[in-house]
Amino acid sequence: MSRQQGITICLLMFxxxxxxxxxxxxxxxxxxxxxxxxxxxxxxxIDIFYMRKHFKNKK
Structure with missing residues:
Protein backbone atom coordinates (compact mmCIF):
# COMPACT_ATOMS: atom_id res chain seq x y z
CA MET A 1 0.00 0.00 0.00
CA SER A 2 1.38 3.37 -0.95
CA ARG A 3 1.51 6.36 1.36
CA GLN A 4 -1.30 8.14 -0.55
CA GLN A 5 -3.62 5.14 -0.19
CA GLY A 6 -2.87 4.99 3.54
CA ILE A 7 -3.73 8.66 4.00
CA THR A 8 -6.95 8.22 2.03
CA ILE A 9 -8.03 5.22 4.10
CA CYS A 10 -7.15 7.06 7.31
CA LEU A 11 -9.25 10.09 6.33
CA LEU A 12 -12.19 7.86 5.37
CA MET A 13 -12.01 6.08 8.72
CA PHE A 14 -11.85 9.40 10.59
CA ILE A 46 -10.52 16.99 2.57
CA ASP A 47 -10.09 13.43 1.29
CA ILE A 48 -11.67 14.31 -2.07
CA PHE A 49 -9.39 17.33 -2.54
CA TYR A 50 -6.36 15.30 -1.49
CA MET A 51 -7.15 12.54 -3.99
CA ARG A 52 -7.76 15.05 -6.80
CA LYS A 53 -4.36 16.59 -6.11
CA HIS A 54 -2.73 13.16 -6.00
CA PHE A 55 -4.28 12.00 -9.29
CA LYS A 56 -3.42 15.27 -11.00
CA ASN A 57 0.24 14.92 -9.96
CA LYS A 58 0.27 11.23 -10.94
CA LYS A 59 -0.61 11.96 -14.60
Whole structure:
Protein backbone atom coordinates (compact mmCIF):
# COMPACT_ATOMS: atom_id res chain seq x y z
CA MET A 1 0.00 0.00 0.00
CA SER A 2 1.38 3.37 -0.95
CA ARG A 3 1.51 6.36 1.36
CA GLN A 4 -1.30 8.14 -0.55
CA GLN A 5 -3.62 5.14 -0.19
CA GLY A 6 -2.87 4.99 3.54
CA ILE A 7 -3.73 8.66 4.00
CA THR A 8 -6.95 8.22 2.03
CA ILE A 9 -8.03 5.22 4.10
CA CYS A 10 -7.15 7.06 7.31
CA LEU A 11 -9.25 10.09 6.33
CA LEU A 12 -12.19 7.86 5.37
CA MET A 13 -12.01 6.08 8.72
CA PHE A 14 -11.85 9.40 10.59
CA UNK A 15 -14.95 10.59 8.71
CA UNK A 16 -16.87 7.44 9.56
CA UNK A 17 -15.73 7.65 13.18
CA UNK A 18 -16.90 11.26 13.53
CA UNK A 19 -20.33 10.41 12.13
CA UNK A 20 -20.65 7.31 14.32
CA UNK A 21 -19.61 9.16 17.47
CA UNK A 22 -22.02 11.97 16.70
CA UNK A 23 -24.88 9.50 16.46
CA UNK A 24 -23.70 7.58 19.55
CA UNK A 25 -23.65 10.73 21.70
CA UNK A 26 -27.10 11.78 20.53
CA UNK A 27 -28.78 10.93 23.87
CA UNK A 28 -26.15 12.84 25.86
CA UNK A 29 -25.77 16.01 23.76
CA UNK A 30 -28.50 17.56 21.66
CA UNK A 31 -26.20 18.83 18.92
CA UNK A 32 -23.83 15.84 18.77
CA UNK A 33 -25.22 14.52 15.44
CA UNK A 34 -24.80 17.91 13.80
CA UNK A 35 -21.16 18.14 14.91
CA UNK A 36 -20.52 14.51 13.97
CA UNK A 37 -21.98 14.87 10.48
CA UNK A 38 -20.26 18.22 10.02
CA UNK A 39 -16.83 16.89 10.97
CA UNK A 40 -17.41 13.72 8.93
CA UNK A 41 -18.37 15.65 5.82
CA UNK A 42 -15.42 17.99 6.33
CA UNK A 43 -12.98 15.07 6.45
CA UNK A 44 -14.62 13.51 3.36
CA UNK A 45 -14.16 16.81 1.50
CA ILE A 46 -10.52 16.99 2.57
CA ASP A 47 -10.09 13.43 1.29
CA ILE A 48 -11.67 14.31 -2.07
CA PHE A 49 -9.39 17.33 -2.54
CA TYR A 50 -6.36 15.30 -1.49
CA MET A 51 -7.15 12.54 -3.99
CA ARG A 52 -7.76 15.05 -6.80
CA LYS A 53 -4.36 16.59 -6.11
CA HIS A 54 -2.73 13.16 -6.00
CA PHE A 55 -4.28 12.00 -9.29
CA LYS A 56 -3.42 15.27 -11.00
CA ASN A 57 0.24 14.92 -9.96
CA LYS A 58 0.27 11.23 -10.94
CA LYS A 59 -0.61 11.96 -14.60
Missing amino acids: GLTFISLGMAFKPKFDYAPIFGWGLGLFTFL
